[in-house]
Amino acid sequence: MDKKYTDLQKRILELKAERNALIFAHNYQRIEIQEIADFTGDSLQLAQKSAEITGYDLIVFSGVRFMAEMAAVLSNGVPVYIPDPGALCPLAAYANPEKLRKKKEEYPGAPVVVYMNTTTETKTETDRICTSGSAIEVVESLGAETVLFGPDANLAEYVRRHTDIEIIDIEPRGHCYVHNQFDIAQLMLLKEEYPDAITIAHPECPPEVQEAADIIGSTGMMVQAIENSPNDTFIIATEMGLIQQLQKAHPDKKILPVWEGAICRQMKKHTLEKIIRVLEELPEENLVTVSEELAVEIMTVLEQMNKLKGQGPAKKVVTETAKISL
Template structure:
């Protein structure tokens, strides 16, 4: 074990801290985390922890969500510069307010990939793992859904409700990279591989996939499948996560990125050095307005009440 990992572990123990990391984090961050998961899994873990300090290795909205669910705890993020999720910032609160005025009969579901002030205006939040179930749980015929238009498309195919995307072209810049040409190219190279893509991919890519799954869903599918080859249509670090899980079982499977340049730059801002500093200096702390926390928690709790 390296010296820096030892120091991180010692600081965690001294301060009763827990490290949560998203599936898109660097390998060294995934290895030192107490829990690695997708947005839904991290929401659940954040709510369940009895630690005094939560160190969140992810982008801005994720650390905010942990704070909303743990307003009495200190929530830290190891980096504060250039850590914003571009998609989350595509749906500011004023866009939601305007859409609600235009569609007063609609309920609002926002992706957890949104800022706290946006969540505070929603009836419920969702993740890519449960978006369709959250929408179908609502007692309404029309749903304002944002910010990812492609996830809205995924939901629209699984509900009888009218889905109105807000904003009109919300998207994840990483998943927008994937094209039909990419699918055709990799399928030619690996004709026996299953294609797994994320619901943030464009509709035409989703329609060509064998399975459209959240990152957590992709992990479970690969681990439980009898197949040996998989094309992974999401951020490349998910392949790292799956390989770490395969290490535990001793299984060998072939994992092929749909695109090798599918990289989320903000996710890569966190390093071991920054995690150590974060624990030692207890920075950077997430602070939110109490009224925002109260309202946003209602939307998140509504999501968590929906059976997976």
């Protein structure tokens, strides 16, 4: 076995082979988990991958709970285990079904679009699910004058700025505590220091940070943008797990985080030790289950989402076109 792995990583690779298992890791996972993962990606990429799996006996899913539940719905019966069942996304919790029902009463007839980062229960009460890359297309596809959108108010603002449709926040306080902390002053200092750098921001960042970026996109899109660009310096506003992945993948490029404190504590709940325990013991409490009723409703909303092509990058906010070549 390759010497580059630590003893814990080697143990996981052995167990993975014994169990005929796959390890999925979100782009924000600890780098040591990403290193032994079969697939890394953003929530949509991991969901899509789950639907393609054949010939494996189980998936260990290192991401937050709603992502693991999506994988369990889509994995064609392959059991999905989560290393730490307490890995919950606080952003997803902002739009609970009760809040959504109240909002629907306030705006009767207005369709509801929610971001992937929403709990499974809330997703089943919506008309469409979107990703950061497809949000604008999904909202526009409904042909409505008013759309209820959530739970992320910064992504809602991004959609508002790019469409003529009235966007009503399901929860105006909804935010990702990691991305909402990016500070425009910090970003501008870096831009001054590296004037030729391309700046990429996640759409969960505050509007002024998005405005200052050359590109706005999901983590999957960031990976793609850096791979395809001849530029060698990038300023990135997203969680540190992705920054570490990018720095490792592109030692020849300068990948600069806007803020090194951008760490999602929920994503980091998963550890190598917890993955080993899951693979050794297959504990019942780590098995991800979704009721059949919820699964059927989720599939319906996902099928509607798939009818749209909008799985690509979010609309680019290009401030200096000459710098960008994707």
